[in-house]
Amino acid sequence: AQSVTQLDSHVSVSEGTPVLLRCNYSSSYSPSLFWYVQHPNKGLQLLLKYTSAATLVKGINGFEAEFKKSETSFHLTKPSAHMSDAAEYFCVAPNTGRRALTFGSGTRLQVQP
Amino acid sequence: EPEVTQTPSHQVTQMGQEVILRCVPISNHLYFYWYRQILGQKVEFLVSFYNNEISEKSEIFDDQFSVERPDGSNFTLKIRSTKLEDSAMYFCASSVTNLNTGELFFGEGSRLTVL
Incomplete structure (x- = not known):
């Protein structure tokens, strides 16, 4: 079975600095992978997806x-x-x-002014 | 922009009561889903629905849960006799295709509080 592991539960950065949110996957075949974002009191929104085309996804x-x-990784930057x-x-x-999504545990990103 | 809408946004109920959560998926979508997120925990898959029947369900989705598409627009999740541990945010989602190439569009969620 495919699974994902998010390595950090919280990440804090200053405004204007780079963001790195880490994700590793385990799969015996080439996976599809997604990043979703959830803003406070909002639903989940797709940020980007990888489906075996280009390895760098915008x-x-x-x-x-x-x-x-x-590296079995799919880090978000x-x-x-x-x-x-x-x-x-x-x-x-x-x-x-491939009929349901498995979510990682989530990473809460804080951005300091 | 089309969106998935869910009602109610928040429901408080007594243990043992029946609850129905409603969703209006995006109109041309064919696949429908319910997920839930207990406070502080992962988002968990409950059930997927296609062609008027359940296509997959998780072990969470026991006999207390049921889904229905009563008309051409609504998709409902019923919990027959709520338990304290059913307290969670419930997300409805829909997609045009299956998950090989498609993305899920999620609603803003219905928060269920069981007292």
């Missing part, structure tokens, strides 16, 4: 993620954090049957 709001098979980026971020993968 998403909304300046975020991108790189699929690295050798942004060159310069903005206050509005403060939210919970989830690394997500389809389950074995």
